[in-house]
Amino acid sequence: MSRSRKKNPFINPKLLKKISKLKPGMSEPVKTWSRDSEISPEMVGFVFAVHNGKVFINVRVSEDMVGHRLGEFSPTRKFTRHGGKLQKAVEEGGVKPTVAPTAKT
Numbered sequence: 001m002s003r004s005r006k007k008n009p010f011i012n013p014k015l016l017k018k019i020s021k022l023k024p025g026m027s028e029p030v031k032t033w034s035r036d037s038e039i040s041p042e043m044v045g046f047v048f049a050v051h052n053g054k055v056f057i058n059v060r061v062s063e064d065m066v067g068h069r070l071g072e073f074s075p076t077r078k079f080t081r082h083g084g085k086l087q088k089a090v091e092e093g094g095v096k097p098t099v100a101p102t103a104k105t
Contacts, residue, residue, distance in 0.1 A: 043066075
């Protein structure tokens with residue numbers, strides 16, 4: 001559910017203060033824990049180091065990201081692949097998966 005229009009989008013005031021001091025395109029990321037802050041047009045061109053609960057993930061903001069939240073681009077869960085030994089062998093390239101032939105009558 002989106003935030004009410006009369007409330008306006010939430011952007012952390014400290015975050016806006018930090019980016020107002022910097023020039024766009026700088027290579028130094030702006031560290032933030034505010035994953036719930038919405039990306040505004042003033043943030044385009046900056047690099048943010050968004051905390052995911054364990055580490056900071058660098059996010060370069062582009063025009064397509066305006067209106068989304070910073071936390072959407074910093075996943076909090078690490079995906080480990082499905083499958084067991086067979087899947088591992090396929091990824092290494094050593095074994096091709098075998099498919100049982102279908103019986104034709």
